[in-house]
Amino acid sequence: MGEGAKARYFIKHGACLYCPVACHKVVRSSNGEYDLEYETTMALGGLTGVHDPQRLIDLAELADRLGFDTISLGNTIAFLIYLGGEKGIVKGAPRWGG
Numbered sequence: 001m002g003e004g005a006k007a008r009y010f011i012k013h014g015a016c017l018y019c020p021v022a023c024h025k026v027v028r029s030s031n032g033e034y035d036l037e038y039e040t041t042m043a044l045g046g047l048t049g050v051h052d053p054q055r056l057i058d059l060a061e062l063a064d065r066l067g068f069d070t071i072s073l074g075n076t077i078a079f080l081i082y083l084g085g086e087k088g089i090v091k092g093a094p095r096w097g098g
């Protein structure tokens, strides 16, 4: 998390039970607090081109609430973007960053 995003969104570190790595970042979402994992940031952010922190946090929170695995969801969307935008195989596929 960059310094600007950290100052605006970061609340505290978090972790899965007994994990000493503690890679989670508890951040401010539009609904309150959300426990963001770095894998989610990679999959729903970097792979799909969603670089706005608030959009990414809210998207991840919504995906969690709907029962999606955020890493699988991000990879699936990225694959659709690839098939639609680069290969033209899937019509109506989402765009990178859209």
Ligand code: SF4
Pocket (backbone or CB within 6 Å): 014, 015, 016, 019, 020, 021, 022, 023, 024, 037
């Ligand atoms: S997701 Fe992060 S906190 Fe959880 S087990 Fe993996 S490294 Fe540890």
